[in-house]
Amino acid sequence: MRAARLHEYTDEMGDALSIDDVDRPEATEGDHVVVEIEGAGWCQTDNHVIEGMWEEQMNQSLPMTLGHENAGVVAETGEDVTVVSEGDAVLCHPAMTCGVCRGCRRGQDMHCENLVFPGLSTDGGFAEYLLTNERAVVPLPDGVDLTEIAPHADAGITAYHAVKKAARELNPGEHAVVVGVGGLGHIGLQALRAMSAAEITAVDVKDEALKLAHDLGAHHTLNSRDEDVADEVDALTDGSGVEQILDFVGADETLDYAPNLLAAGGDHHVVGYGGHVHEPAQALVNGDFDYRGTLVGTYPELQELVALVAAGDVELRTSRYELDEINDVAEELERGEIEGRAVITP
Ligand SMILES: [Zn+2]
Ligand SMILES: [Zn+2]
Numbered sequence: 428m429r430a431a432r433l434h435e436y437t438d439e440m441g442d443a444l445s446i447d448d449v450d451r452p453e454a455t456e457g458d459h460v461v462v463e464i465e466g467a468g469w470c471q472t473d474n475h476v477i478e479g480m481w482e483e484q485m486n487q488s489l490p491m492t493l494g495h496e497n498a499g500v501v502a503e504t505g506e507d508v509t510v511v512s513e514g515d516a517v518l519c520h521p522a523m524t525c526g527v528c529r530g531c532r533r534g535q536d537m538h539c540e541n542l543v544f545p546g547l548s549t550d551g552g553f554a555e556y557l558l559t560n561e562r563a564v565v566p567l568p569d570g571v572d573l574t575e576i577a578p579h580a581d582a583g584i585t586a587y588h589a590v591k592k593a594a595r596e597l598n599p600g601e602h603a604v605v606v607g608v609g610g611l612g613h614i615g616l617q618a619l620r621a622m623s624a625a626e627i628t629a630v631d632v633k634d635e636a637l638k639l640a641h642d643l644g645a646h647h648t649l650n651s652r653d654e655d656v657a658d659e660v661d662a663l664t665d666g667s668g669v670e671q672i673l674d675f676v677g678a679d680e681t682l683d684y685a686p687n688l689l690a691a692g693g694d695h696h697v698v699g700y701g702g703h704v705h706e707p708a709q710a711l712v713n714g715d716f717d718y719r720g721t722l723v724g725t726y727p728e729l730q731e732l733v734a735l736v737a738a739g740d741v742e743l744r745t746s747r748y749e750l751d752e753i754n755d756v757a758e759e760l761e762r763g764e765i766e767g768r769a770v771i772t773p
Pocket of ligand 2: 530532539540542
């Protein structure tokens with residue numbers, strides 16, 4: 428089968444991956460599931476994998492097939508698999524988990540002590556077939572477009588996981604700020620609208636992103652290039668601040684919103700990454716607020732997100748590419764030129 432593989436870490440996205448002919452994976456263990464890939468989302472994390480940023484955390488050995496946002500049709504199952512059978516449409520939770528460690532038993536898939544992450548630690552889904560396991564596959568209802576839903580396997584679930592934590596803390600009449608209305612942010616905004624009666628303010632530096640936020644149901648929009656976000660939020664909340672911040676950017680500037688925007692006891696959810704938190708401890712004590720990190724999400728959360736998608740509450744903007752175009756996608760994402768989420772259709 429054909430697979431887009433990384434042979435060497437590089438900063439040159441234009442020829443980062445090569446299309447190799449490799450053996451099709453087989454279900455050699457009882458819980459294995461082989462999925463014929465219909466859609467595999469391209470993620471900023473793929474650019475970071477190519478650059479070598481995940482080499483140590485994931486113990487990678489090259490060459491490796493990338494792609495961790497996968498959806499397709501079950502092609503083969505191990506002898507113990509009962510959740511799905513050949514021909515079923517599935518969305519793949521990005522982690523293959525063991526089910527018996529303490530993290531798994533607590534329902535925290537991402538805390539699995541034996542976690543395998545196809546596309547980051549083993550071969551992923553930029554290929555005709557993917558090897559995963561029974562604990563990872565979410566059966567899909569009829570009529571779901573497999574290419575459209577693929578990015579929810581990582582981008583969607585990560586946004587949803589943060590929103591679910593924020594929504595629990597938001598009562599009607601309270602306020603939330605969504606920072607960054609890009610790939611993850613536009614999913615998070617829709618999930619927040621579906622799960623909370625809070626008043627939502629979207630913040631971005633691009634007017635097109637703010638127009639999208641408005642179309643998707645944000646009550647207020649702020650361009651942080653032109654407006655003082657703290658002053659505007661102060662006016663919108665009569666000086667009381669917002670209860671929850673969902674930060675899909677995670678830059679120094681946006682991480683600095685917490686002490687200036689949050690009501691006492693609020694939370695700043697950090698979803699995007701790259702910046703550093705630099706606040707005096709006294710600001711956290713005085714404001715009684717928390718920074719909360721976000722790492723993907725759980726299997727049940729992916730099922731919940733699928734339910735929101737099936738109900739029409741969350742839609743994803745995608746552009747489709749052939750496997751041969753994969754290096755163009757890597758380059759275009761690096762330059763910020765991709766419309767919505769890029770999905771490879773091997
Ligand atoms: Zn991803
Ligand atoms: Zn486990």
